Amino acid sequence: MSHPHPELSAPGPLPDGGVRVVALGGLGEIGRNMTIIEHAGKLLIVDCGVLFPEEHHPGVDLILPDFDYIEDRLDDVVALVLTHGHEDHIGAVPFLLRRKPDIPVVGSQLTLALVEAKLKEHKIAPFTLGVKEGDTEQLGPFGCEFIAVNHSIPDALAVAIRTPGGTLLHTGDFKMDQVPLDRRITDLRAFARLGEEGVDLFLVDSTNAEVPGFTTPERNITPAIERVFHRARRRIIVACFSSHVHRVQQVLDAAEESGRKVALVGRSMVRNMGIAAELGFLRVPDGILVDLGRLAQLPEDEQVLVCTGSQGEPMAALSRMANRDHKIEVGDGDTVVLASSLIPGNENAVYRVINGLTRLGADVVHKGNALVHVSGHASAGELLYCYNIVRPRNVMPVHGEWRHLVANGDLAVATGVPQDRVVYAEDGVVVDLVDGVARVAGAVDCGYVYVDGSSVGGTTETLLKDRRILRDEGFVTIIVVRDSSTGKVAAGPEIQTRGFAEEERVFDNVRPRLDAALEEARQNGVTDTHQLQQVIRRTVGSFVGNKLRRRPMIIPIVIDA
Template sequence: MKHELDLSTPPSLPKRGLRVTPLGGLGEIGRNMTVFEHKGKLLIVDCGVLFPEENQPGINVILPDFSSIRGRLNDIEAIVLTHGHEDHIGGVPYLLRERKDIPVIGSELTLAFLSAKLEEHRIVPKLIEVEEGQRRTMGPFDLEFLAVNHSIPDGLAIAIRTEAGLVLHTGDFKMDQFPLDKRLTDLPGFARLGDEGVDLFLVDSTNAEVPGFTMTEEDIRPAIDAVFRTAPRRIIVSSFASHVHRIQQVIDAAVLNKRKVAFVGRSMVRNMGIAEKLGFLNIPKGVLVDAKALERMKDNQAVLICTGSQGEPMAALARMANREHTIQIGEGDTVLLASSLIPGNENSIYRVINGLTRWGANVVHKGNAKVHVSGHASAGELVYCYNLIEPKNVLPVHGEWRHLKANADLAIRTGVPADQVLIVEDGIVVDLVDGVAKVTGRVAAELVFVDGMTVGGEGADKALADRLQLSNDGAVTILGILDTDTGKLAEPVEFISRGFVHDSEWVAGATKAINDAMAVANKSSRVDGRAAEEIFTASVSRWMQRKYRRMPVITSVVVDA
């Protein structure tokens, strides 16, 4: 077991070798993407997004870094999608912008969710629908698809056969024995592949630290039913817009308690409409109504299902908490957060909970009721898979460092040799040659920011740093008039500040810092406009840091007298 941080570009891949390069999803929860290379061709499994944290203001989403494959787009045989969550499909439109005819392979629901997303990007994709039990050849890759259950229907594990060996990629999965859709994870299929000989096992690590087995979806039904039985007024449920199983449980509880349901939010309305049309969501006739229709009903008959369970500032629930939504939260309303708490989102989520509580809502969440179960396999399930499959090499995927390490430890405890269990991060290249997996190099795998309509760009990191600096220290603009004949200021400088409180003492100190610096500079040579701007910025920055321990963004403008 090893990881390498100081690696160079990998050497040429041996003719019968298979190269595996994760470009996202390792060391983080999100932007999952893995590139497989064999015989000069590429296969991509998943292409998702990562959602920004609080220290990344103004960023929409974060993409995998495509730079290592950008010069080889024509070598890509297909993009294979394991399931329809944003952290696995959200990046596909951005990759298809670079080559629109890449075939995209996935299950019915996954491709339906993706198609709706691609319509917004005005991309007409080349889609190949598959289902569990099928096999399909794409170039040198022989693909087999196996059913897995997760927190979204129609998930698939992918078996990839090549001349270099057999790879099994679980995608996101768990082993729920009582799934709502009766679709079990295909453990007989896993066992069959194990008998054939799995040379490399890529396995979901998210819950590797959690002992035992993940609870079934059925286990949370009593808590949801209790909310519906006891809520005196409206019930507002917040969930991921793709969590079809959880929405089904909410609808079932609404039917049982004679309540009407309305979806709120564009993505929720779109996805649930798709799920119902394809038969993955069962809504009895007359239960679903328009959100405006609920306004005419009694409060104890209304259920609203919206997005925003992670505290996203623009999502419906956060806007309700801030009194910025047409739906006004009031005394006696019940808000049910029916989803997990993703690491890094804690502050945002609790800010929303506090806001809702302030307006009188009773907020039910994972911290005070059993209203969520994970969609990922816990340690007991992972150990079961290792013993069932007996892989030769293991590459833990989908998780932060602590999850990857915990998963690797489980593999070793079941008998996989330690030097055949690889803990790597995004961009680390692993080659499978003659049945042995080894780290052979590194490629670029930087965070690629989507900022409004801009994707990446050389100035993205600098712009983000400036935003953080502005949020912490504010901004100061310095205006000066220069006598170009003498190199001296014709008038005292003026200051305009934003996000920084200054008084006459500050103005006097900053003015003195500039005047002293200009005097020193003019002793050497006559100062021109460009030099004066640099002097303004540098002198005030030094003085501010020394005097106030502040570093505002300073912009200096000097005009000729």
């Protein structure tokens, strides 16, 4: 648990007729998107995603939003609205529904299919409500209208939320590709109509707010992928997100044209593409998809593999191939395509994979040397268009790190939104819309919740700090046997180390100090085991810090005999 702003107190009661907005994730970070909308005593949740751990989260599998803010109010939740099917927007749904399985889940056809497959693994049967662009639904006091937006996954939606206290428009993740592969464009006519009606609070995707101009259309990638297929001598391995239907479609089309067969590698890739094909969002040419065993029997210049691991995830197929820890052995003449952008924080892991594959002789094609990926988010030029079309009374940048949020706010101001009507918030900061004005009203506790194996929420920052010390500094164990009748040291100290380059005999120099410190403690009447352990910890810690310039974990053990 953490309080995002110590200078902010807990919010007071929501004024009558007001609308309260609290983000439990997605502000000040890329991922973990979850926003609570409150009006008339009821709650509407928009998205419920996960954040993927970085190097300073050793042992952590996923990071969830902190549900404590709504823990006592789950009966007030009228629905969970999902804007699209990416993990950073739907990945935490099973963990929320564990607490209250009957919360209605609202989303588009593909989004719900992906969520239902995920919930099935958790043995949760949700109550779902399918919607499409143009639909309206009354969810408690919230009148929700769903609007088509273009993104890097099909069937994404923005949502307009009408209440007596004001109208909110949440874009979700979006861009304005004018020639999308699925011909489904962002519905700017709906945005303009809502602008005419009056949008009191515009919650806008900030991810690419620092990027000038317009995001490159997905269609522009096709020539680069086709060139890869035409020049490849052996196998082609394409790594992308397991939800990137458009990219897989381009690979299937290129494979069909070049006479190659395709195998999908990885459980999530197989599952998601199966769902997309079944619902008609992925067109699979006849006979193009084969299983991995059948693919291996074909000539290498007829093979294409589509796998996960484009972010350098250590257990993903591509990383294991780079480390020669996979049944697919990458070698000279193979072509590997990383068809995704770098998520901040993953750069080192991705470059390790690129270097490993290159060392094995592969030709590695990535965003840095070819146009094999474009962003799924609106750049500054597109955001300016939206502000001019919607003309919102208040703006709250969402979905981004601080630099993205501020850049987005600057764009809003450039189009005429008053500076004091742009609200910057982080996770846990409470924003109230009252009488047409949005203002920060306080803050609530809102920290990271770690999924660590079978544990959810049990991992703390203290535990992670211990893991980082073990990983980076090693540990020292000191065992001392004490005569229970005299209090004198009967055996030891025995010192064992792990994670040290130095040989253990370097610690011979600290044993006399330990003997002296323990004897002094005995003469001073110290008999408590814990206090003796502290004496050992201080003595060894001082020695290691001064002589070896290390700060390892020190584990003293005192045994009475």
